[in-house]
Amino acid sequence: MTSDKEIELIRILEHNGRVETEVLAKMLDESEEDVKVCMQKLEDEQVILSYTAIVDWSKVTKEETIAAMIDVKVTPQRDVGFDEVAARIQRFPEVSALYLMSGTYDLSVVVEGQTMDGVARFVSNKLSTLDAVLSTTTHFRLKKYKHDGVVFNQDEKDRRMVVSP
Template sequence: MTKDKEVELIRILEHNGRIESDVLAKMLDESEEDVKKTIQKLEDDHVILSYAAVVDWSKIQSEESIAAMIDVKVTPQRDVGFDEVAARIQRFPEVSALYLMSGTYDLSVVVEGQTMAGVASFVSNKLSTLETVLSTTTHFRMKKYKHDGVVFNQDEKDRRMVVSP
């Protein structure tokens, strides 16, 4: 499979990882065997890391969680920069995503918990106590409109009253 077709395959799978290999083969004008081999190679090479469903947890009330984005300012370590502190932070089970950022803060940490108090406890007892962490700013997610390209609550009507002069 050519590199261009491989990239096209990756884009298709990123958008919908459930497409059957025979359908992918038709979409790419390739044999099903080549598609399966390429997917296996991409998984073995850690290009494709995971297949995930985007779920609207707000529709399952007993499973809804609190999410927070935490801006973290840290002191980089000699010879390893931010990698060592990032490795420590990513090991916490509460952390669902972690990014090195440019700008005012160094790291952006996405945390999920069952309650605001649980997230606050993580920040004050685990994250802020790391010796390289200088400061944190926590932002709680209020509502999810779009995630990984998927728009949430498309069928909800805007119930605000229109006011015009």
């Protein structure tokens, strides 16, 4: 069971994984050693899975990756439901995220590639050829406004000309 202090630590790290242990200790009113032990425990229990950076690649290089969200309808497998087909799909290196969904489609697959053609080849040659996959619908990401709570291009001005009747 997770304590209130652990939950508070998790929330802080989820917002900013780079907070130093000394600062975390002051924020939580705990010793640095207790915070280190707690973080290690949460990592060992796979509560904390990763510390990541959110990067706006459009400011680094003009070679952004192409991202697509693919809705997938599948036939669930006896005794394992959607888990077996999800396990197969998540092994593809092109897949950056995979979710079980409610609604019309069963799985939502986020794929990243270098070109639209590369993503299309992934869908036609790898994803749609799986026996359990009944259909797919691919949506290409055109622009990223917000990701994991971080707003992109906040200071960018709207350069469209105002037109009024």
